[in-house]
Amino acid sequence: MAESLEELRARAQSVRRDIVRMTTEAGSGHPSSSLSAVEFMTAIYFGGFLRYDVKNPHWPDRDRFILSKGHAAPVLYAVLGQAGFFPHDQIMTLRKLGSPLEGHPNMTRLAGVEASTGSLGQGLSLGVGHALAARVDKKDFHTYVMTGDGELGEGQVWEAAASAAKYKLDNLTVIVDRNHFQQTGASEDVLDMDPIDGKFAAFGWHTQALQGNDMEEVLIALKRARAVKGQPTCILSLTRKGQGILKLLTKLKDENYHGKPLAPKDLDEALAEIG
Amino acid sequence: MAGASSSVATKREIGKATRDAFGRTLEALGADYPDLVVVDADVSNSTRTEWFGKKFPDRFFNIGIAESNLVGIAGGLASSGKMSLVSSFAAFITCNAYDQLRMSVAYPHLNVKIVGSHAGISIGEDGASQMGIEDVSLACSLPGFVVIVPADEESAKAATKAMLDHKGPVYLRVGRPDVPKVYAAGPAPFAIGKANQLRDGSSVTLIANGLMVAPCLDAAEALAGEGINARVLDMHTVKPIDRDALRKAAVETGAIVVAEEHLAHGGLGSVVAMNVAELKPVPIRYVNLGDQFGESGSPDALIEKFGMTAAKVAAAAREAIAAK
Structure with a gap:
């Protein structure tokens, strides 16, 4: 049952609260990299785009979602927990010994996780494999892959992009979470990959670019992607790293805030800003 | 210990290359393994997966010269329930795509078969860049991988079937030249992990x-x-x-x-x-x-x-x- 725009907006805020709470509890992790991706992840899992059954997570006809930017695991765990793949309060075990919610996703330990990721650049090839499997088996499932923007420096992404175009994989959508930062600085400064949509278009992909923290735009983009025939789709999602707690990050004088949790003393302020 | 000495060839004759025995076996067994999908990085006429490809074109993909993507796609296919098999020269598939073998196959312990051909110095004239001489070491360092190196034609046939029957990641090393027969004609004794x-x-x-x-x-x-x-x-x-x-x-x-x-x-x-x-x-x-x-x-x-x-x-x- 697809949620309404208002419901999705409210759920996105709830997902954000989960992200900051679980990473602060863990004492490590990548909250800012997770926060930029919240609207797309929420829309895919709760907006009626992804076909799944939490009681039968390996259902062969399910749609697939692959988080290639595996360090954003907290946003994946938040939506999977809210969807009911595991008890929601398990998110507070993130990164602890014995918890299946590892620092980066591990598909062998947690239902709903479609790929073990964390070494960047590999998710799109996995997605091509799923999309080819659908073709071989004459199934109509769709495969979504989310990458980061810094991740596009990995050459394998472009190997995969070329092969997806060769096989005209219109059952494959990649969302590039263009949050403008990577580990050591601004993506443009580290390795400028613009125009990202232009590059995918040159490889033969259908492309869209939009404000990826605007739920209304996200829903339109995902609908359009499913209507494309004969080509894979790239959605260039222009986002802000740390979306939802930008005022706090400004105050902390760190708009990238890469790979570290909020201090417990900042948690209440973050939750208040998220609303 | 498996293996009877009666299966050993009594005289030293040259048999087919292990890559040829692998390729013919794959082609012959393709119908018996309907979930098998073979992916190539544009060397199928060297690794001999082309014979399977011609017989089963709906289950064969040539994704171009891109070993990292090759292994990643194999991981995706296996994650979706297929048994995927990818092959290239031993040097390229283990060295070029090592992180993909590690992250997209070994770590999730997927049912992917990796076949490295042109192993060793016996490939000859093409020289060092084409010779896989470190592949066994690399494959053994992947947790959960089975690593097989067949001796001759009959052994390679038996190894290919054993690989397909094993659930989980396998690395099979085969060679380019025709090699002496070790085993007599007919099925060679072969059990994974048994000398x-x-x-x-x-x-x-x-x-x-x-x-x-x-x-x-x-x-x-x-x-x-x-x-x-x-x-x-x-x-x-x-x-x-x-x-x-x-x-x-x-x-x-x-x-x-x-x-x-x-x-x-x-x-x-x-x-x-x-x-x-x-x-x-x-x-x-x-x-x-x-x-x-x-x-x-x-x-x-x-x-x-x-x-x-x-x-x-x-x-x-x-x-x-x-x-x-």
Whole structure:
């Protein structure tokens, strides 16, 4: 049952609260990299785009979602927990010994996780494999892959992009979470990959670019992607790293805030800003 | 220990290359394994997956010269319930795509079959860049991988079927040139993780895989003329290694030679030494490629130059026995 725009907006805020709470509890992790991706992840899992059954997570006809930017695991765990793949309060075990919610996703330990990721650049090839499997088996499932923007420096992404175009994989959508930062600085400064949509278009992909923290735009983009025939789709999602707690990050004088949790003393302020 | 000496070829004849035996078996078994999907990085006429591809075009994809993507796609196919098989030259698929083997296949323990062809220096004239001489070491370092190096045509056929029947990641190493027959015509004995004893002996055990099994049999024959009774083991599976066969070799013969067409570091010799040191330390000598790259030349000339011969094995056996 697809949620309404208002419901999705409210759920996105709830997902954000989960992200900051679980990473602060863990004492490590990548909250800012997770926060930029919240609207797309929420829309895919709760907006009626992804076909799944939490009681039968390996259902062969399910749609697939692959988080290639595996360090954003907290946003994946938040939506999977809210969807009911595991008890929601398990998110507070993130990164602890014995918890299946590892620092980066591990598909062998947690239902709903479609790929073990964390070494960047590999998710799109996995997605091509799923999309080819659908073709071989004459199934109509769709495969979504989310990458980061810094991740596009990995050459394998472009190997995969070329092969997806060769096989005209219109059952494959990649969302590039263009949050403008990577580990050591601004993506443009580290390795400028613009125009990202232009590059995918040159490889033969259908492309869209939009404000990826605007739920209304996200829903339109995902609908359009499913209507494309004969080509894979790239959605260039222009986002802000740390979306939802930008005022706090400004105050902390760190708009990238890469790979570290909020201090417990900042948690209440973050939750208040998220609303 | 599997394997009866009656299955050993009685005379030394040249058989098909192990890549050819693999390719024909894959083609022949394709109908029996409907979930099998084969992906190629534009070398299928070298690795011999093209025969499967022509017979089963709906289950064959050539994704271009991109080994990283090749292995990643194999992971995706397997995650969706297929059994995927990808092949390229041993050097390219293990070295170029190592992180993909690690993250997209080994870590999720997927049912992916990796076939590395053109192993060793016996490929000949193309030279060092094309020679996979470190592939076994790399494959053994992937947790959960089975690593198989068949000796000849019949062994490669049996290994291919065993690989398809095994659930989980497997690395199969095959070679380019036609090689001497070790096994008589007909199904060769083959069980993953079980060495084949090809000849019994009490003075020394010659342990080999791939191209080096036949020279070990020839060396055993030569040593017999000197009164040395050499046991010969075809250790086709490097991982999991047959520890029972190793323990018996050490206890019953007291000296070991390990022969392989691979670098010294991390191959069969390293695995045997690690286990024998723990089970029952005995003198071990090695015949391998040492710590160097190959070069261009005819296969026969390179085999001679790099010492992949019965004479080198026999000399190593005498040394190991002397060190008892």
